[in-house]
Amino acid sequence: MDGTMTNSWTIEDSKKLYRIQDWGTPYFSINDKGNIVVFPQGDSQVSLDLFDLVKSLEKRNIKPPLIIRFPEILSDRINRLNKCFETAIKRYGYQGTYQGVYPIKCNPHRHLVENVVQFGQPYNFGLEVGSKPELMIALAVLDNPKTYQKEDSKPLLICNGYKDQEYIETALLAQCLGKQSVIVIEQLSELSLALEISKRLEIFPVLGIRAKLNTKGCGHWENSTGERAKFGLTIPQIMEAINLLKKENRLSCLQLLHFHIGSQISSITTIKDAIREATQIYIQLVKLGASMGYLDVGGGLGVDYDGSKTNSPASKNYNMQNYANDIVAEVKEVCEGENIAMPVLISESGRSIASHQSILIFDVLSTSNCATINLKSPCQDDQLIVHDIWEIYQSISIDNYQESYHDAIQFKEEAISLFNLGHLSLLERAKIENIYWACCSNILEIIQHQNEIPEDLEDLEKSLSSVYHINLSIFQSAPDTWAIKQLFPILPIHRLNEKPTKKAILADLTCDSDGKIDHFIDFRKVKNFLELHSLETNDPDSTFSNSHSLNSLAKLPKYYIGMFLVGAYQEVMGNLHNLFGDTNLVHIIMTSNSYHIEQFIKGDTMIEVLQSLDYNAHELLEQIRLCSEKALQDKKITFAQLQLLRQNYEQSLSGYTYHAVD
The missing domain is CATH 2.40.37.10 (Lyase, Ornithine Decarboxylase; Chain A, domain 1)
Structure with missing residues (x-):
């Protein structure tokens, strides 16, 4: 083999x-x-x-x-994404702009998020959060808007996820710090809470709605989308939200439509279908009087893990430019047909940005x-079954390899039965299993040169x-x-x-x-x-x-x-x-x-891991000291052994949790 x-x-x-x-x-x-x-x-x-x-x-x-x-790969990914949308906007004459955001959940490590903000400054690239801890990160990491090159816009802070009072208060107060935060309504109850808090704080909220599209994603996350998706509002619920906003005279607060059809979308057709459906919803919201200006197409921009450029779950049948082109072209066509101003396009392409770096x-x-070890021919004293499987091994050829495979399996199974009944020694069983695996190796060598592999031999390569x-x-x-x-x-x-x-x-x-x-x-x-x-x-x-x-x-x-x-x-x-x-x-x-x-x-050191589970290193060391001292008194351990045990224990606690073989 x-x-x-x-x-x-x-x-x-x-x-x-x-x-x-x-x-x-x-x-x-x-x-x-x-x-x-x-x-x-x-x-x-x-x-x-x-x-x-x-x-x-x-x-x-x-x-x-x-x-x-x-980090330079991260920078290049951000540049490529923005350049692709810039190219698409110019190509199709799109009367709007693109402003991407990085979803912190994708990889929230501090240095990476700080790099995203740094590299995204030329493009007013913002952040997306889905929890209060992520919101805390974004508020601290997003730079002062004055440092961004485009004076007419700011990086966006898209606030998704479940929201309680503290979350909404913080997101609203972020506006006072110059952040352009958008609170995306995932559930109807959040809308009532957001309106109530905004009145109390006397802050005009910028709101978005996450829509549950009929279009479903594909791949691993297909079942997380569609009408049974975890997040978002159905069309009837969106209408309830519109009515509530009208009642509270706050319809002008609604400025963004968001949707998400799953991560790692492998087919460009799925993306196009979702964009078309979402753009129609956007158009209807404008017609109902909402002050729309943003369309957030969510995540989903895939990574070609296997390089096949297909719609398999580990690939995608489009490139980044295709992705940008289809989003821009679809939105423009629908908006132009309805004589509606084209929105700022937003994507949350975390996987595509962060994976490669x-x-x-x-x-x-x-x-x-499991292959043979020290394969030897049977001894004269070995039982007949050892000689029988050895004969199979010696006779394997291109003409009988499939039959030989089944015979070898039969002899191996018989050997195990004999062993379990006490009629076969451990040495003889070892010989039979060695010969069995030698048979499999020789048979595999033969089938690797065949045009077709018999169905019963398809798993042989994996077994070996x-x-x-x-x-x-x-x-x-x-x-x-x-x-x-x-x-x-x-x-x-x-x-x-x-x-x-x-x-x-x-x-x-x-x-x-x-x-x-x-x-x-x-x-x-x-x-x-x-x-x-x-x-x-x-x-x-x-x-x-x-x-x-x-x-x-x-x-x-x-x-x-x-x-x-x-x-x-x-x-x-x-x-x-x-x-x-x-x-x-x-x-x-x-x-x-x-x-x-x-x-x-x-x-992480072992101390750090143990402390995260509420163990105290000093207490552990003291327990070992007491135990070893008693063992020394009882003469169960020598002083040299005691010293070595304590030394290894203490060094291990401060060491890497993985093996360190030099």
């Missing part, structure tokens, strides 16, 4: 295998050394060898697992597989995949791979000028059977393994079989894997399963001839 490494393998083969040119352009590629190279400024030729960067960070004691952020880097700790144990918690750093089977590009960041000889799944550090990744991107489909390189070495002093221990791997060059496009949602949605905390994080900025580390945020 493993094959042999040949000199004919090139980096072009790796580009094709891992599809990096499809999902990675213009930010990621492979250089002549076989390492991933990053272009933080997009189309610029300024680049950085990712493997060299990781090794340099390790010398600074910044070890994997770690997240590497490139973060890379998750982790190392491999060990490998294991190696397991690469990685220094990572899936639940902390890539929760969507577990929760919704989200696909991310995953590949080695070096050795890409070598042929990968292993097919593997990735298993994390947690003692949870779900803590693994066994679904990877492929062209228009999902594959159940990832092609990786062998960790073995030609060092005659190192002995490796099919299972490598942590101690033996310390002799090997480290093997690094990167998970790309993880900047949206993953960092904030992670959890402390098995108490693995946040990873190390660095921000890298390019210089004229190299790079510098703009920010380093140290990953």
